[in-house]
Amino acid sequence: MTGGKRSNLSDRERVEVMLSVLPWLAASGGAPLGVAAEKFGVDPQQLRDDLMTVFYDVEPEIGADSMVEVFIDDDEDEFVTVRLPGSFDEPPDLDHTEALALLAAASALVGQPGTDLALLPAVDKLHAALGVDGASAVQVDLGAGDPGIRSLLAEAVESGHVVEFRYFSWNSDEVANRRVDPWLIRSVGGHWYLTGWCHDREAPRHFRLDRILAAEVTGSTRSTEVPPEPPEPMQAHDAVPTIVVELPVGESWLVDSLPTRHIEEDDRTVRVTLEVRSEGWLDRLLVSLGDSARVYDSDGTDLAERRAALARRILRNTYRREGGAPDDR
Amino acid sequence: MDKFTRLLNLVGLLQQSPTALTFAEIRERLRGEAYPQRDPESARRAFERDKADLLDMGVPLTVIPEQLDGSTTTYTIERRSRAVRDPGFSTEELGALHFAAAAMSLRGRDDATLTDARDGLRKLGGLGGESPERGVGELRLDENLTTAFTAIVEGGAIGFTHSDRTRMLRPHQIVARHGHWYLHGFDLNARAERTFRLDRIEGAVLPLPEEVLEEAGAGDPGRVASLRFRPWEFGTGEPLDAEVRLDAPAAAVALATDPGLEVLEESGDHAVLGLAVRNRAALWQWLLTFLDRAELLAPPELVEQFCAHLEGMSSPEVTP
Numbered sequence: 239m240t241g242g243k244r245s246n247l248s249d250r251e252r253v254e255v256m257l258s259v260l261p262w263l264a265a266s267g268g269a270p271l272g273v274a275a276e277k278f279g280v281d282p283q284q285l286r287d288d289l290m291t292v293f294y295d296v297e298p299e300i301g302a303d304s305m306v307e308v309f310i311d312d313d314e315d316e317f318v319t320v321r322l323p324g325s326f327d328e329p330p331d332l333d334h335t336e337a338l339a340l341l342a343a344a345s346a347l348v349g350q351p352g353t354d355l356a357l358l359p360a361v362d363k364l365h366a367a368l369g370v371d372g373a374s375a376v377q378v379d380l381g382a383g384d385p386g387i388r389s390l391l392a393e394a395v396e397s398g399h400v401v402e403f404r405y406f407s408w409n410s411d412e413v414a415n416r417r418v419d420p421w422l423i424r425s426v427g428g429h430w431y432l433t434g435w436c437h438d439r440e441a442p443r444h445f446r447l448d449r450i451l452a453a454e455v456t457g458s459t460r461s462t463e464v465p466p467e468p469p470e471p472m473q474a475h476d477a478v479p480t481i482v483v484e485l486p487v488g489e490s491w492l493v494d495s496l497p498t499r500h501i502e503e504d505d506r507t508v509r510v511t512l513e514v515r516s517e518g519w520l521d522r523l524l525v526s527l528g529d530s531a532r533v534y535d536s537d538g539t540d541l542a543e544r545r546a547a548l549a550r551r552i553l554r555n556t557y558r559r560e561g562g563a564p565d566d567r
Numbered sequence: 568m569d570k571f572t573r574l575l576n577l578v579g580l581l582q583q584s585p586t587a588l589t590f591a592e593i594r595e596r597l598r599g600e601a602y603p604q605r606d607p608e609s610a611r612r613a614f615e616r617d618k619a620d621l622l623d624m625g626v627p628l629t630v631i632p633e634q635l636d637g638s639t640t641t642y643t644i645e646r647r648s649r650a651v652r653d654p655g656f657s658t659e660e661l662g663a664l665h666f667a668a669a670a671m672s673l674r675g676r677d678d679a680t681l682t683d684a685r686d687g688l689r690k691l692g693g694l695g696g697e698s699p700e701r702g703v704g705e706l707r708l709d710e711n712l713t714t715a716f717t718a719i720v721e722g723g724a725i726g727f728t729h730s731d732r733t734r735m736l737r738p739h740q741i742v743a744r745h746g747h748w749y750l751h752g753f754d755l756n757a758r759a760e761r762t763f764r765l766d767r768i769e770g771a772v773l774p775l776p777e778e779v780l781e782e783a784g785a786g787d788p789g790r791v792a793s794l795r796f797r798p799w800e801f802g803t804g805e806p807l808d809a810e811v812r813l814d815a816p817a818a819a820v821a822l823a824t825d826p827g828l829e830v831l832e833e834s835g836d837h838a839v840l841g842l843a844v845r846n847r848a849a850l851w852q853w854l855l856t857f858l859d860r861a862e863l864l865a866p867p868e869l870v871e872q873f874c875a876h877l878e879g880m881s882s883p884e885v886t887p
Contacts, residue, residue, distance in 0.1 A: 249570040254624050254689060256575055262692045279685070279694030288571070295572045298580035299596050306579075325582035329690060332651040333625045335708075336687030338716045342706055342743070343671035343684050344664055350703075357667060360660035367654035368720050375719055378743040380704050382824045406816040411858060413816045425704030428746030448823035451816060488730070525855040525880065528848065542883035548858070549880035555859040557874055 247280065252288055255280050260292070260306065260326040268319035271310065286310065289318065298325075337368060338376070346378035346425075351389045380425035383447035388423065391432050391447070394455045395420045400437075403453035405445055409516030413451070418443070419460035421468050431471045435462040444471040479514045481541070483523075484532040521548055573601045574617055578626060578644065587631050587641035590614055618642070625690075653691055662696035664688060669698040672705040681708060706743060711765055711772040715741055715750050724755065724775040727768045735775060736761070744796060755779070797825065799853060802845035809842045809850065810864040817860035839864065851876055 247255065259278050263269060275282040293308040307321040332340070344361045347353050365375065387403075394401045405416045419435040421442075430447035442465075487508050500511035514520050524533060524545040533541040553559045568576070576597055581588065590611060594602050602610040621628050627645040656664065668684035675681050688694050711727075715738050718725045724737045738752035747764055754761040765772075800806065810831060813821055818838035822828055829841035844850050851873060854861045863873050 249574070250620055250624065252571050253574045253578075253620075254686070257578065257624070257626070258690045258692060273695075274692075276695040277692040279689055291572060292575060295568070296575045296579060298576045298583065300598065304579060304583055323579075323583065325579040329653055330625055331627070331653075332687045332690060334651070334717045334720060335713050336625075336683045336690070337651045337720075338713055339673055339681060339683035339708060340664060340668060340687050342708065343673065344667040346671055346704060346706060346743070347667045354659070354663035354666060356657070356659035357663035360656055360664050363654040363656060363660065364651075367651050370720055374740050376716070376741055378706065379745075382826075384823060406820060408820075411860075422701055424702060426746075428744055449816075449820055451819050521858060522856050525858070526852045528852075529879065546881045546883045549877045552855075552859045553874065553877045553881065556862045557870075557877075559874060559878075 247284065252284070254330075255285070256288060256292060257326065257330050259285070259289075260320055260322060261329045263318055263320045264322045264327060268317055271316035271318050274318060282316075286316070289320075337364065340364060341368075341376045342378055345376050346380050350380070351385070351392055379428065381428055381430035381447065383430050383450070387450055387453050388430060388447055390453055390455060391420055391450075392423055395422055395432075397455075398460050400456045400458040400460055401432075401434075401453055402456055403445075404451040406449045406451060407518070408446070408449060408522070409518040411518045411521070414438070416443075416445070417456075418445070419462045421462075421464045423447070426471045429471075433468050433471070435460070442469055444469075480511050480536050481514055481520065482534045482536075483510045483512060483527065484508075484534070485510070485527075486530050489528060489530060524548060525552070568600045570617075573597075574621065576601055577617055578621065581628065581642060581644040584643070587629075587643035589639050589641050591639075593642065656691060656693065661688070661691060661693035664691075665693050665696050666699060670703040672702045674705060674707050676707070676709045683708070707748075711768060712741060712748055714772040714774055715765070718774060722780075723777065724780045725772050726775050726779075727763075727772045728770055729763050729768050731769075734761075734763070735779060736763070737780060741765075797842070798849035799842060799844045799846050801849060804845060806843035806845045807866060807869060809844045809866065809869055811840050811842060811854065812862045812864050813838055813840065813857060814860045817857045821857075844869065847872060 255278050259274055262277070263274060271282050271286055275285045278285070289308045289310070292306050297305045304323045304325065306323060306326060309319050311317045311319075341361065341364055344357055344364070348358050348361055368375075391401060399420075400417060401420050402415060402417050404413060406413050415438075417437040418432070419437070420432055421434045423430060423432050425431070432445045432447060432450070433442065434445075435441075436443040485508050487503065487506060502509040512523075520541075521544075524541060525548050527533065533545070535541060550560070577593070580593065580596055588596070593614070594610060602613055604610040604613060618628060618630075629643050629645050631641045631643065633640050665688055668688060671684075673681040673684055685694070715725055717723070719738050719741070722737075724735055726733065726735050728734070735755040736750070736752040737755065738750055740751040742749045742751065747766060749762055750765050750768075751760070751762045753759070799809075815836050815838070818833075818840070821840065822830070822838070830838055831841045832839040842850070847869070850863075850869075854863060854873065863870050
């Protein structure tokens with residue numbers, strides 16, 4: 239698949255293309271129109287039209303030898319040559335926003351399985367151009383997990399073979415075997431996920447790679463088609479139940495990485511409505527929030543007793559102690 | 568004259584002119600075709616819009632303000648800007664950058680798709696070559712991150728509000744981990760290395776003038792080690808050596824998240840990890856995410872404190 243070539247560019251984008259393509263054509267001694275169009279992400283006919291407009295209409299001062307000369311040889315693969323009048327000869331510089339975007343995207347993929355070997359020297363050159371320490375200035379970690387398992391699952395996605403693995407479900411706090419048609423692997427929110435059709439649940443599911451304990455590729459070919467728009471991990475659903483967490487303003491960071499639906503705030507308290515991903519997820523949230531947090535379900539019931547029961551369960555099962563009121567478990 | 572032609576004529580004129588030009592000179596040399604409005608103010612407004620567009624594109628158009636001697640504002644295009652020169656990528660390197668930029672979905676604060684990587688590649692003639700069939704991941708970027716990045720590149724300082732306090736920082740490193748950006752640098756007030764989560768910064772990150780660094784006397788940062796995200800280690804003073812037993816699934820998750828954790832003992836059904844603890848509350852939070860799959864084994868005083876925390880939690884005051 240090649241890079242997209244657009245013919246519906248705005249005037250501004252067309253100017254940006256010209257400011258880049260003219261110095262490149264001059265410095266490279268010319269190029270076939272199609273090659274130039276692909277490199278600069280523009281439709282060849284659009285590029286041809288704009289080059290001819292420059293030839294006919296861009297002459298800042300009549301008689302000052304300020305004309306850009308453009309020659310397109312239709313007999314030679316539409317080979318384009320230009321002669322510049324002392325302007326348009328320097329390619330535009332990257333600004334810091336563009337440099338950061340490129341560095342962030344490239345740094346994220348350096349060292350990932352299947353990444354082009356030329357990416358690392360490209361990142362090094364970009365760091366050198368910026369004058370910063372390439373080893374440390376920008377680091378992007380797309381997620382944890384056993385690289386061997388990720389590589390194995392990536393091959394299964396590619397080959398279309400069913401995978402089987404042991405999965406620690408954070409939501410149900412259970413370890414179980416899963417059989418899955420693998421559709422894709424992607425990093426969302428700093429975690430790697432496998433998305434696919436789970437034969438055990440008979441539904442699409444997302445599996446965090448750092449919770450897959452062991453995996454193998456079977457000889458069976460997947461029986462489901464990869465959807466054109468596979469569901470994304472952590473997509474919000476209106477039907478998901480919610481809770482309200484009430485926290486002192488200074489501690490609102492405790493929930494800022496969670497799927498927030500609504501936030502209300504006054505001088506002292508912040509009330510955050512969160513989507514409940516599962517009962518197991520809610521249990522973990524209840525015990526790990528600090529003492530100053532109050533949590534209410536969608537009916538307004540304080541979940542302090544549920545939290546207390548969890549604390550008693552941990553005390554009894556792990557530390558062989560009884561705490562607070564008797565537990566019903 | 569349409570906008571495409573007008574902007575290119577303006578760039579060509581300012582690049583060719585050996586001296587900076589006033590707006591009147593620009594208007595005259597472009598033969599009145601670029602800004603033909605009868606009303607000079609209307610013509611100037613049209614020129615100001617073009618100037619803003621060119622600046623937004625990264626064209627280093629410089630405005631030399633009105634001088635004390637009464638001479639009017641002039642305009643030029645610098646031949647060298649402070650931005651990033653093309654480092655001379657090979658075709659293969661540009662192809663690899665293009666693939667990476669297409670594989671990573673970059674989004675802004677309002678979830679809008681950002682085109683900065685593609686815009687940068689266009690300037691480099693790097694939009695050719697293969698694109699991935701599907702995206703590999705996504706990253707979120709915003710203005711505060713760019714301001715911090717610019718300060719790293721230029722060796723400058725930044726100021727911001729964090730936890731109700733104003734901070735001045737010479738940033739060394741930005742790190743994306745677990746879906747958040749972290750900013751690491753030398754805190755000019757605390758006189759120590761500090762790390763801040765960028766989305767907890769209140770409001771804007773602002774660049775500080777060079778004098779701030781000179782007055783603060785911050786030395787060269789040197790090389791920065793990889794950041795470790797072990798909140799129980801945060802704080803000062805001698806750490807307590809703690810031992811935590813995790814069952815096998817919990818241990819697998821903990822070690823997948825942080826492969827550098829010290830493993831004191833490992834068997835088929837559990838692992839014992841060694842942790843250096845300075846921040847008890849952070850340790851409690853980490854332990855409790857594993858519910859009863861994690862057991863704090865040592866030291867005894869820490870176990871007692873954790874059990875007291877659980878006992879406090881087990882006798883709640885329920886609000887009606």
